[in-house]
Amino acid sequence: MDAATVADGVRGQRRPIPIWLVIWAVALLLTAALYLFQQLWPWAVTYPEAWTVPLRFWVSDFMKWLINSFDLGLFTFKEFTRSIAWLLQWPLDFAGGLLASGFKLAWGEEAEWFIPRLSWLAVTAVVILIGYQSGGIRLALLVGGCFLYLVIFGQWDSAMVTLSSIVIAVPIGVVLGVFIGILGFRSRRAERLIVPILDLMQTVPVFAYLVPVLFLFGFGPVAAMVATIIYATPPMVRCAMLSLKQVPTEIVEFGQMVGCSRRQLLWKIQIPSARPTLMVGVNQVIMLSLNMVIIASMIGAGGLGFDVLSSLKRLRIGEGIEAGVAITVLAIALDRISQGFANRPPSEQRDRPDSFIARYPYTTIALGIVIITSLAGTFIEGLHTFPERLQVTTGTWWNDLVSWININFFDELEAIKTWLLLNVLIPVKRFLLVLPWLAVVGMVGLAGYQLGGWRLALFTGSLALFMAVTGNWEKSMISVYLCGISVIIAALIGIPIGIYSARHERAHRVVQVVVDTLQTLPSFVYLIPVVMLFRVGDFSAMIAVVAYALAPAIRYTDHGIRQIPPSLVEAGKAFGCSRRQMLWKVQLPIALPEIMLGINQVIMMALAMLVITALVGTRDLGQEVYIALTKADTGRGIVAGLCVAFIAMISDRLISAWAQRKKKEFGLA
Numbered sequence: 001m002d003a004a005t006v007a008d009g010v011r012g013q014r015r016p017i018p019i020w021l022v023i024w025a026v027a028l029l030l031t032a033a034l035y036l037f038q039q040l041w042p043w044a045v046t047y048p049e050a051w052t053v054p055l056r057f058w059v060s061d062f063m064k065w066l067i068n069s070f071d072l073g074l075f076t077f078k079e080f081t082r083s084i085a086w087l088l089q090w091p092l093d094f095a096g097g098l099l100a101s102g103f104k105l106a107w108g109e110e111a112e113w114f115i116p117r118l119s120w121l122a123v124t125a126v127v128i129l130i131g132y133q134s135g136g137i138r139l140a141l142l143v144g145g146c147f148l149y150l151v152i153f154g155q156w157d158s159a160m161v162t163l164s165s166i167v168i169a170v171p172i173g174v175v176l177g178v179f180i181g182i183l184g185f186r187s188r189r190a191e192r193l194i195v196p197i198l199d200l201m202q203t204v205p206v207f208a209y210l211v212p213v214l215f216l217f218g219f220g221p222v223a224a225m226v227a228t229i230i231y232a233t234p235p236m237v238r239c240a241m242l243s244l245k246q247v248p249t250e251i252v253e254f255g256q257m258v259g260c261s262r263r264q265l266l267w268k269i270q271i272p273s274a275r276p277t278l279m280v281g282v283n284q285v286i287m288l289s290l291n292m293v294i295i296a297s298m299i300g301a302g303g304l305g306f307d308v309l310s311s312l313k314r315l316r317i318g319e320g321i322e323a324g325v326a327i328t329v330l331a332i333a334l335d336r337i338s339q340g341f342a343n344r345p346p347s348e349q350r351d352r353p354d355s356f357i358a359r360y361p362y363t364t365i366a367l368g369i370v371i372i373t374s375l376a377g378t379f380i381e382g383l384h385t386f387p388e389r390l391q392v393t394t395g396t397w398w399n400d401l402v403s404w405i406n407i408n409f410f411d412e413l414e415a416i417k418t419w420l421l422l423n424v425l426i427p428v429k430r431f432l433l434v435l436p437w438l439a440v441v442g443m444v445g446l447a448g449y450q451l452g453g454w455r456l457a458l459f460t461g462s463l464a465l466f467m468a469v470t471g472n473w474e475k476s477m478i479s480v481y482l483c484g485i486s487v488i489i490a491a492l493i494g495i496p497i498g499i500y501s502a503r504h505e506r507a508h509r510v511v512q513v514v515v516d517t518l519q520t521l522p523s524f525v526y527l528i529p530v531v532m533l534f535r536v537g538d539f540s541a542m543i544a545v546v547a548y549a550l551a552p553a554i555r556y557t558d559h560g561i562r563q564i565p566p567s568l569v570e571a572g573k574a575f576g577c578s579r580r581q582m583l584w585k586v587q588l589p590i591a592l593p594e595i596m597l598g599i600n601q602v603i604m605m606a607l608a609m610l611v612i613t614a615l616v617g618t619r620d621l622g623q624e625v626y627i628a629l630t631k632a633d634t635g636r637g638i639v640a641g642l643c644v645a646f647i648a649m650i651s652d653r654l655i656s657a658w659a660q661r662k663k664k665e666f667g668l669a
Contacts, residue, residue, distance in 0.1 A: 020450055027446060031439035044438040052471040060635030067215055081216040088168075088222050095164035096221075099123065100157065117160070119384040120151050122373035126366045127333065133362050134340030146333035154391040155304065155326035162303035163330065165296075166289050169225050173233045173285045178278070180233075181240020182266065191241065198234045203604070203648040205611040206231050206295050207625040208641020211634045214299050224301030232288035239281025243274030279342030286338055287520075290331040294524045295612075298629065304330070308524050312615070317402050317528045318395025324525030331520045402532045417539045425538055428485060432477040437468045444650060451657040460653060463646035472621065472643045479620040479647060482538060482613075483606045486545035490602050494550050495595065498557025499583070511554060518551045523612050531616055541613035549605035556598020560591030593659035600655040607648050611641075 038045040070077040097103040103115040124147040132140035150159045184191040210227055217223040247270050255269040271278070293305035304327045311320030357364045377384030405413075445461030467476040501511040526544040534540040564587055572586040588595075614622035621640045628637030 023446070027439070027443055031436060031443070034436040034439050035434065038436070045434075045436040047437050047468045047471075047473050049471070051469065053469045055470050056633075056635035056639045058635065059638050060633060063212060063215055063634040078216075082218065085217045085222045085226075088225060091168050092165065092221060092225060095168050096161065099160040099164045099167075116374075116377075116384065118370060119373050119377040120147075120156055120386050121377070121383050122370045123160070124148065124151070125369045125373065127337075129362060129366055129369065131333075131337055131340070134337050134344060139336055139340050142336055143333040146329045149329050150326055151386045152390075152392055153322055153326065154388070154393060155307075155323060156386060158302070158304045158307050158323065159326055159330055160303075162290075162293050162301075162305065162327070165221065165225050165228070165293075165301060165303065166286070166334070169228045169232065169289050170282070170285050173229045173289065174236055174282055176229070177233045177236025177281060177285065178240045181237045181244065184237065184241045185244040194237065194241075198237055199649060200642075200645055201230070201234045203607075203645035203652075204641045205608060205622070205625055205644050206292065207611050207622075207629055208637045208644075210295070210299055210629055211632055211637045214632065215634060220300035221302065223299050224296035227299065228289050228292045228296050228301075231292050232285045235284035235288065236281040239277050239284070240274075243277030243281075244270055246277065247273045276342055279338065283335060283338040283342065286334050287331060290327060290334070291522065293327060294522050305522075308522060308528075312524055312528055312531075315528070315532060316395070316399070317532050318393070318398035320528040321398050321525060322393065322395055324522050324528075327522050328517065328520045335520070402529060405533060413533060417534055421539055425481075425485060425542065429478065429481045429538075432481045433474060435477070437473050441465050441468065447654055448657075451654055451661065456653060456657060460650045463650050466646055467643045470639050470643070472624070472640060475619070475621045475624055475640070476643050476647065478618070479607070479610055479622070479644065482541060482545065482610055482618065482620060483603060483647070486542050486549065486606050487599065487602050489542070490546045490550045490553050490606070491599055493546070494553025494598075494602070495557045498554040498595075498598075499561065499588075501554065502558045502561035503583075508558065511558070515551045515554050518547075523548050523609055526609075527612065527616060536617035538618060540616045541610070541618045544613055544616070545606045545609045548609045549602045552598045552601035552605065553595075556601065557591070557595050560594030560598070561587050563594065564590050593662040596655050596659050596662075600652055600659075603651045603655075604648055607644055611644065 034041060034044050043051075067078045068076075072080060075083070097115075098118060100117055102117040105113040105115065124144060127147050128140045128144040131143035150156050180194065184194045206227065209230065213223050213227045213230070217226050251269060251273055252265065255265045260268060293301065293303060294308050295305070297303070297305035297309050304323050307323035308320050308327070311317070311323060373383065381387075382390075441461055441464045444464040445457045448460035449457035467473050497511060501508045526547045527540075530540045530544045530547075534543060568586060568590065569582070572582050577585060610618070610620060611622035611625050614620070614626035621644050624640035625637050625644070628634070628640065
């Protein structure tokens with residue numbers, strides 16, 4: 001064999017250079033050229049201020065016109081929104097009087113009759129009964145323990161203020177979500193309109209629409225409840241549309257055969273068949289409503305959210321943690337109850353008894369409990385209001401713990417903070433700020449084209465361009481830098497924990513409890529110890545974001561490895577793979593799309609938390625949104641909020657497209 005033949009064989013074995021690798025290399029070279037020769041094209045590196053579109057001022061002017069000048073004929077738009085607020089005030093006052101404050105009834109000018117609120121014993125007993133009805137004795141003991149925590153740790157009064165808002169906001173959110181979902185299910189055109197709006201509502205920071213809510217509904221508990229409803233309704237809409245689409249066609253055809261009208265088919269067949277998924281939506285509305293209580297306290301909501309916020313302002317770590325844990329405990333109780341009703345099998349159809357007691361036994365027992373405990377509370381004060389002398393607190397212990405850490409480990413903590421700031425955070429921040437905006441927009445569009453074609457390229461490129469033309473490019477890059485570093489750190493911590501959890505059943509059970517706890521803790525709770533230990537700044541924001549966004553990285557990694565088909569695992573064992581080879585050659589490559597979807601969720605949570613970290617001194621889009629709230633600048637808040645939403649939507653579309661492609665390659669889609 002001559003040398004030419006050997007050379008031809010070697011050349012034949014070489015893999016051709018992937019075309020996309022060449023394209024990306026050219027894109028990076030063009031980016032470097034734009035930066036090095038920025039004197040020639042300064043507009044391509046720094047977006048000219050003269051080109052900025054004054055969208056924030058247009059939005060602010062529109063809101064002022066809407067409030068002050070828009071006339072609906074019989075009344076102005078402001079009168080219309082305030083009328084809605086007045087209507088919502090009635091059920092909110094009733095729930096608040098029942099659970100938190102009691103009722104004052106005036107007879108004439110002087111005579112008053114005061115009806116006290118339900119006692120702690122009555123509410124706890126009724127909740128235990130509801131828990132038993134939905135999930136049996138174990139669930140009854142769990143929710144009873146949760147409400148006893150509120151009593152014993154002195155959080156009862158604030159918790160009942162929060163609960164009174166939740167019991168009104170959740171039904172309204174569920175009903176609105178179901179009706180909008182039905183509209184989207186029945187009309188393809190309506191669905192195409194609804195889905196992008198839902199995407200926007202779930203990615204725009206809630207701070208951004210607190211300002212217009214404040215303008216439209218005024219300051220107070222009603223405005224806070226409206227913001228809660230807006231924030232919590234989108235998952236219900238999605239679940240309603242999805243569940244109705246998943247109703248088996250055989251069931252629908254059977255209803256049509258027996259002569260059901262369109263309305264009867266919906267309410268008698270499709271809605272009952274879709275009940276399990278609808279209850280998942282109800283659960284999500286409950287959890288998001290509780291997640292909103294601290295933010296809602298900024299525009300007039302009281303209760304536990306106000307306690308956490310005031311503790312953060314005063315740096316009272318113990319009080320803040322106790323109030324935050326109280327929100328978590330309340331969330332766990334309501335979450336388990338809603339899940340219990342969702343998983344409960346449908347009751348068999350029987351002849352309805354004539355008497356009310358036989359027809360509604362649990363309702364009868366609950367009324368009996370309320371009457372008996374209310375009468376007992378009039379004679380024994382401790383049965384109505386839990387004695388303060390019997391309450392306990394861990395606030396002093398938490399404060400002492402943080403003080404001890406600061407005294408004994410201040411130098412070590414400061415060294416870690418300084419090293420990360422000088423060697424990681426500041427260099428990455430400077431690098432992103434000097435990147436030419438035109439190159440970044442182009443590369444975002446290029447990534448969209450590679451993963452999803454022209455549609456995705458135009459979508460992602462347009463969203464990136466919006467940040468530049470509205471004058472928010474620099475703050476957007478700071479948000480990307482903080483979010484990016486936090487996501488990388490969360491992935492480096494969460495993915496190994498998820499791998500270990502997936503491969504060890506005992507660890508899996510422990511990790512799931514920890515993850516559930518992390519996801520139910522209010523976001524503001526993470527800020528309190530971080531600020532006490534590291535003070536304000538980008539480093540404190542990063543630590544809080546990592547702690548808040550860590551859970552999805554663990555959960556999706558665990559789930560991704562566990563959902564690998566057993567046949568693939570057996571095939572790997574048959575080929576003689578060791579445990580380590582099985583992980584790196586089989587499990588991780590196949591689970592990678594699922595893990596990336598978890599990273600996508602980490603990004604979403606990190607961006608949501610970044611808006612809140614504006615309270616600890618960041619200079620990103622979150623600060624813009626927070627300043628807009630404090631100054632009631634509607635346009636500034638909405639535009640900055642849209643920029644945050646667009647960052648989230650860009651990452652979501654790119655990662656989802658990549659994950660879908662990988663799943664198809666592995667035959668899992």
